[in-house]
Structures are given as C-alpha cells and as structure tokens.
Amino acid sequence: MTTIQAWKVETAALLKEAGLASTADLDARLLLQMATGYDQAKQILLYDRVLTDAQLHKLSSIREDRLRHKPMAYILGCKEFYGRNFLVDERTLIPRPDTETLIEAVIAFSKGKQQPPSIIDLCCGSGCIGITLALELDANVTLSDLSEDALSVARENAKRLLSKPVTFLQGDLLSPTDKIYDIIVSNPPYLTAAWCDEVSNEVRWEPRLALEGFSEDGLGLIRKLVKESGNHLCCGGALFLECDYRQAKDVAELLSSHRFTDVCIERDLSGRDRVIWGVLACTNS
Template structure:
C-alpha cells in the first residue's frame, strides 16, 4: 500500500508531464487536490501524515480529481474555490478565475481609498466579486457597488459577499454603466475583457474553461476598455480615480485612451514580473 507522500509525489510528476507546469506549480496543485480529497485538511496535516497508508477510498477520490486536472480542467473549477487576497472565493465556469496579478489592481485601489472615511466605489464586470468584495472588506467605511452583465456570475458574487460578510456591498445586474445612470463614485475599478478575439491562448490551458465574454474584447482586445474610459467621467466625482487592469502589452494604448478622455495623472503600474498590468487616471 502506498504512503500519502509517495502518492502525491508520483501524482505531481504525472501532472507536470501532462500539463507542462513547473515542478513547484504541480506540487501546489496536487497538494490542493489531496487536501480537498481528505475533506479540507491543511498543509501541516499533510506533512504530519505523510507516512500514512492511503486507503482505497481515498485513492479513488484523489485519482478522480487528478484525472480531471490532467484533462485540463482548472483546479479552481475542480475545487469550486480560489484564494484571492487571503480569502476563499467560490468559483464556477460562469466566472473568470481570480488571478494573483489582479491583486495589483486591488493594492493600487487601496492606496487611493482612505481607511477611515466614507466613500463610494464601483467594481465593473465583477465576476466572482473578488475585487469589489476585497475592497469592501479592507475598507469597511466604503460603500461598494459591484456590477456584472452575467446573471450567473452575479449570483456567485452575491454568495461570495454573503459568505465573507461583506455587508457594505450592493450587487446589480448591468451592461457596464446602464444600472448606475446618474450616480457618481469616488473610485471605479474594473478587470474587463482585454484579450484579442483571435488570440490563440483562448484555446489553451485554463482559458478554455472560462467564459469567452469575460476574456475577449474585439480585434485588439480594447473595445470594452474604450467604452469604460469614455463613459467613466460621467460617473466619477471630481478628482475621482479610474483604475483598469489590462494585458502586459497594452499599457501604452490604454494610457492613450485615458489621456483622450479628461484624465490626468495617467500612469501604469507593473506586476511582479515587471509587465504593465494596471493603468489609472484621475478625473480633471
């Protein structure tokens, strides 16, 4: 009978060979699948019980999950959750999977939200609600409105807000600004679709399992960003900020879009890999 740590080591090698993940990523994913198979134990438990003999029932549960991952299904979909900014968010195929790079957007926004003052924030195209809910929890004096065109995604966001006790969040069904006509906010954030419609990456990896409407936006990937930036001045208070996540090669183009629509102090923040990731501007 196999030991727990041996089974996990072999599984990590299988996943690495099948998926092209590096060794560290494969081990992290295998650990997550095993923890789920064991009913949610933590990493310390796995280490302490590494020499335990694997039961037939556990092997069957784990191998079933591993087979799904080797076929390409994202771990977040298999587990039904993804960690973002230290919190677990429910995830389904109706939503974009929250990614670590988007934490740059959150941190950039938090730098512009006073921790002890009331303010109004709008999160557009919220998906799981990860951005807006995180801002609401980190800044409890703020009132955060989250929007999405997808009713299915919005249902997940509402449930995430409930599970995380984000009582200062209001969720609205909206085609971008349509549900907030006449309202103005201190800060607007968005991680909109920004992938080129014919980008081959849409047919690779985890992206194959995510909603195309949350990923692609026209021939150059910038259609939705243009729409958001063009209408944002009518929904921002004086000196309010607009902050948008975009692709690594879109910084210059997005800065140009901002500068053409009444925004000053326009600049781009890079991610940990040194790539352009978030562009922001302040309403003049």
C-alpha cells in the same frame, strides 16, 4: 493497497507527463488534502497510511480533472486573493495575483480621504476586487456584471466575507446605474480573439465572455467604459482599469483624451504595465 505517499508520488509523475511539471508536487498534495482532509503536516506524519476505497474514488476523479488541465482553483472551488479565499467556479474568471496591483492603486489613491469612497466594480466576476476594497477601505461598493451566473458567485462571496450590504447590478458596464461614484474600477475583458486562441489549456476553462474584448485590438469595452465614466464619476473621482501590458499606452492615451488627468501606469508583480488610472477633471476643457 495504496498509501498516501505512494499516491502522491504516482500523481506527481502523471501530472509531469501531462505538462504540469511546475506545480505537480503541490497539486498532488492539494488534491490529497481536498479528498482526505489531511493537511501537509498530517500527510507527512501518515505517509504510510492506506487510503480507503472511498478516498481513492474521489482522488481518481479530481486527478483526472487536473490531468485535463482543469485549473486547481476550479477543482478546489476557491482561490486566494489579497489574503482571503474567494469561491470560484467555471462561471467566473479565476482571481490572479497581478490584479492585486489594482487593489494597491485604489488603496493608495483613497489614503487620507475623510469619507469611505463609493465604488462600483464593473465586470466584477467573483467579486474579489470590489469585496476586497469594501474590506480594506470600508467602502460602499456596488458589484456589476453582464453575467447573472458570475453575479451568483459574487453574491456568495459577499455573503461569506462582508458584514455590510452590497449593491448588485446586472447589465452592460454602466448601463444599469444612473448614480455618481467616487471610484470606478474594472478588470474588463480585453484580450483579442487571436490572444484568446493562444491561451494555455488551463485558461481555456475560463469563460471566454470574461476574457475577450470583442474588437480587433481587444479594447472595445474599455473604450466604451472610458467614454461613459465621465457621466458617473464625481469631480476628482478616479477610473482604474486593468489591461494587457501590450495595451497600456493606448489605454493611458484614451484616458487622457477623455477628461482624465494625472494618468498613471502601474506595473504588476512581473514588472509589466498592468493597471491604468486617472482622475476626472472638474471641467469639460
């Protein structure tokens, strides 16, 4: 017979042995909550309750997933982003706290505007960026991705979290649309092939299509997007991009050379350069 407390202790020890020490205790608690429905308070209260065979069977399966370094977000099927839970699975990237820097930058830019902005979120994945901006700014949002699988996840999240309609487009960057927007926002693939090969065991579970920038320096898609954005932004509209801190200066220079002014670099929660944005000049000069 295995009690709640015994299972948590055993699982935390196994996770630590598997190289997951930093989150072992939390992971054990969340796995138990997923299989039993018992939150932290109830787990403490019922620490000596014996787990049923059905519960142990479920726990064994999801614990094995975690021991293989499957991300907790994929096991639980959701991830918190900007205070809301978004559905995620292996069809999309897992939302990260650093991307909230992108949200804050767009909100700050939009502050004081008379009308809700029109926004297109490119490489939208789970839709966490565009959906969050729709909620925070009452924005009119379009979600676009090359992957139909990713768009399926984004549709589910929009259905759960939004009451207003959202436009969905499938295709490469701005190719599916001929519209003009107030804001273009994107967390595109930007890792080099070498960086992709060096990622952690957990990140290896995420779709490589959403990670790799498919150029020697990882900036191939960003270059294409910056070049195309001028034809899809209104005068005074803005482009917001997430990139690796090692690429930030190059991306800022790229924007400056393509009619973008007031180019800014925003730092993430770790103090690293993460978000680059600029305002489209109203002339071609």
